[in-house]
Amino acid sequence: MNICLFDIDGTLLSSGGAGKAAMEAALASEFGVPGSSDGVPYSGRTDRAIARDLFRLHQIDDSVENWRRFIATYLRLLPDCLADYQGRVMPGIGALLESLAQRNDVAVGLLTGNIRDGAKLKLGHYEIFHHFAFGGFGDHYFDRDEVAREALSETQRHLNGAVDVNRIWVIGDTPLDVRCARSIGARAVAVATGWHSLEQLQESRPDLLFADLSDPAPLLALW
Numbered sequence: 001m002n003i004c005l006f007d008i009d010g011t012l013l014s015s016g017g018a019g020k021a022a023m024e025a026a027l028a029s030e031f032g033v034p035g036s037s038d039g040v041p042y043s044g045r046t047d048r049a050i051a052r053d054l055f056r057l058h059q060i061d062d063s064v065e066n067w068r069r070f071i072a073t074y075l076r077l078l079p080d081c082l083a084d085y086q087g088r089v090m091p092g093i094g095a096l097l098e099s100l101a102q103r104n105d106v107a108v109g110l111l112t113g114n115i116r117d118g119a120k121l122k123l124g125h126y127e128i129f130h131h132f133a134f135g136g137f138g139d140h141y142f143d144r145d146e147v148a149r150e151a152l153s154e155t156q157r158h159l160n161g162a163v164d165v166n167r168i169w170v171i172g173d174t175p176l177d178v179r180c181a182r183s184i185g186a187r188a189v190a191v192a193t194g195w196h197s198l199e200q201l202q203e204s205r206p207d208l209l210f211a212d213l214s215d216p217a218p219l220l221a222l223w
Helices: 018-031 047-057 064-084 093-101 116-125 144-158 175-183 198-203
Strands: 002-006 106-111 168-172 187-191 208-210
Touching: 002 144, 018 047, 018 064, 018 116, 047 064, 064 116, 093 106, 106 144, 144 168, 144 175, 168 175, 175 187, 175 198, 187 198, 198 208
Parallel strands: 002 106, 002 168, 168 187, 187 208
Antiparallel strands: none
16 A cells, blocks of 8 residues: 655645734734744744744743634634635646545545644645545644654554555655655655745655656656
């Protein structure tokens, strides 16, 4: 069995900035501070790590209760932000997911820094959530490698047993996606549909590198 673990933002879709806007609005709504996130990186990181840095930026205690307040408001605001911002599914993704759904030798999951409920809202908005039965998410982890380990555990649970990590393909748009693939011994597919160029992604030494997934034949030919 081959396993594809997809990143979301920059790989499956672009929300057009909706996720960041919802986080900034949640920060302002819950804590009464300007919703600025200047200097806080988002790309390739977990929602939990982003929230921690936003709290530090605005001198908010990074407590469990504040995290819960923040994320509840984020989830409440996210649907409207997704509707207001001009996002899209990335080139080739719809056709690739439909193709994988027809195969009985491939399992498709997620390896994303998004929290689980945020991932569901984003993917549901673009009508592709139904393709993903399991995954690792950014609800609890600051480090993307920890999400990778959760995704591996969930893959094993979903498939009822041991999994050959050499047949796991982590597909993402950042060097951090490549790094977290390596942390579990998986293969890495980098796609330059996010913030990183082909040249930048090549430096992280993925197993495969694409400008986009309009033609995934080089990946599919390996199975």
